[in-house]
């Protein structure tokens with residue numbers, strides 16, 4: 001329990017009415033979760049406006065309300081606090097409520113279209129191996145040391161972030177590595193966090209449904225760097241033309257990594273096979289278990305972060321060499337001579353990278369069969385582009401359903417089909433049922449062939465009309481390939 005006035009420390013206030021000494025039980029932004037003694041924060045959303053639920057929150061026992069637009073009627077005995085930006089105010093309040101754990105931890109936020117989960121997972125594993133108690137906030141899972149706390153978002157809401165950081169601190173953690181999605185940056189989920197550093201992996205086509213233009217998407221990522229304190233480091237991919245844009249108004253120390261342009265952290269790829277990567281880093285040859293040139297970038301981001309946090313480069317490279325990365329990223333399953341690769345590529349750039357990696361190491365005699373779909377209620381413009389990349393880079397493509405959410409899967413598939421030219425149409429099949437699509441790919445495959453199952457990676461569900469049904473690409477392909485070897 002905390003006094004309202006204390007949790008409002010550092011929040012930009014417009015006006016206040018009522019008792020600022022009122023005791024607060026918790027901070028809630030969903031009226032349905034309000035309890036006696038909560039402070040309700042009214043946040044304008046994409047679907048509805050939290051201001052419309054102030055009465056509901058008060059009926060359930062909220063003692064104070066934080067808002068941007070003054071309600072038409074004020075109730076007696078309630079404290080009303082008007083702020084400029086309620087989402088931002090909530091982040092700062094959550095920090096104060098949980099005694100600002102980020103001031104006592106080294107928190108590093110990683111942003112970029114692709115590679116966030118891979119980077120933070122490698123960092124978590126690396127720091128654990130180097131003997132630190134470490135926290136992780138990622139798409140796949142949140143972790144306090146090795147304890148797993150299921151993740152619902154890539155970046156949780158601000159109250160959950162601060163609560164998790166507090167638990168990390170109580171468990172003795174010294175570091176936390178977290179993903180900062182563009183949605184989270186815009187929605188101020190990371191407001192109130194003191195960051196030791198921020199990392200930019202890359203930016204390419206995604207989420208235009210939410211940000212509307214590519215410029216707005218870039219601006220969202222840049223906001224993380226614009227708001228970084230002077231003492232923090234900003235580490236960006238110098239080979240991505242938007243890397244320098246991130247640094248334009250950044251007060252933190254400017255650092256870059258890259259394979260092509262001069263950078264503080266640089267490497268040369270010596271070999272790139274399905275077994276791993278061999279890199280030349282400052283004249284030392286090191287072997288990594290990560291596959292694909294794009295992972296050389298992720299490894300450099302990790303190396304740079306660790307060194308900027310004060311670790312010895314030599315020890316970092318030694319430990320990093322033995323780490324596998326995140327679940328569902330280039331996971332290889334070999335049964336009966338067929339290799340299936342389960343990968344979370346759900347953007348055009350990621351799909352292109354993964355397919356080019358496979359094409360770069362295959363002999364060309366075998367078939368490459370790609371199974372791919374696109375999520376519903378997400379950026380529609382990436383659908384034809386992903387289908388086009390898939391047919392260009394594969395021998396056969398099966399278009400199938402991903403997470404249709406509230407859309408008709410056939411509508412999504414029709415959008416994808418528009419990206420396939422007449423000359424390539426013979427290479428593609430459309431099978432809406434993802435299980436059937438995987439089964440068909442297995443039946444079409446011969447010894448030596450490669451099946452790429454893209455888009456869902458670690459996900460163990462398929463989301464249809466608000467319900468998550470158990471679905472695991474790796475589990476299904478294993479089942480069918482095993483059946484085929486036994487028949």
Ligand SMILES: CC(=O)N[C@H]1[C@@H](OP(=O)(O)OP(=O)(O)OC[C@H]2O[C@@H](n3ccc(=O)[nH]c3=O)[C@H](O)[C@@H]2O)O[C@H](CO)[C@@H](O)[C@@H]1O[C@H](C)C(=O)N[C@@H](C)C(=O)N[C@H](CCC(=O)O)C(=O)O
Nearest residue numbers: 029030031043045046047048050053153154155157181183
């Ligand atoms: C589009 C989006 O990002 N939406 C997020 C946003 O919700 P919203 O703005 O749509 O909220 P809303 O439903 O309009 O409601 C507005 C406000 O009214 C409140 N409300 C609503 C109803 C009610 O009865 N009472 C009430 O008080 C809500 O709690 C909310 O505060 O804020 C919510 C609380 O933090 C998030 O849970 C929600 O994530 C939704 C579920 C989601 O699917 N988000 C995805 C797109 C997302 O965030 N993805 C990124 C990763 C993307 C990537 O890089 O790949 C992530 O970080 O996970």
Ligand SMILES: Nc1ncnc2c1ncn2[C@@H]1O[C@H](COP(=O)(O)OP(=O)(O)OP(=O)(O)O)[C@@H](O)[C@H]1O
Nearest residue numbers: 113114115116117118139154294329343344345350
């Ligand atoms: N540095 C990179 N550049 C381009 N593609 C990458 C990179 N790292 C990973 N990928 C590809 O992108 C996919 C997603 O990787 P990862 O989960 O690390 O990204 P993410 O940024 O966390 O994604 P999300 O936005 O869903 O959280 C991988 O499965 C791989 O296909």
Ligand SMILES: N[C@H](CCC[C@H](N)C(=O)O)C(=O)O
Nearest residue numbers: 346374375378402403455456
């Ligand atoms: N974080 C991403 C995940 C996409 C994964 C893909 N399987 C899909 O459902 O579109 C998003 O919410 O857009």
Ligand SMILES: [Mg+2]
Nearest residue numbers: 116117139154
């Ligand atoms: Mg992620």
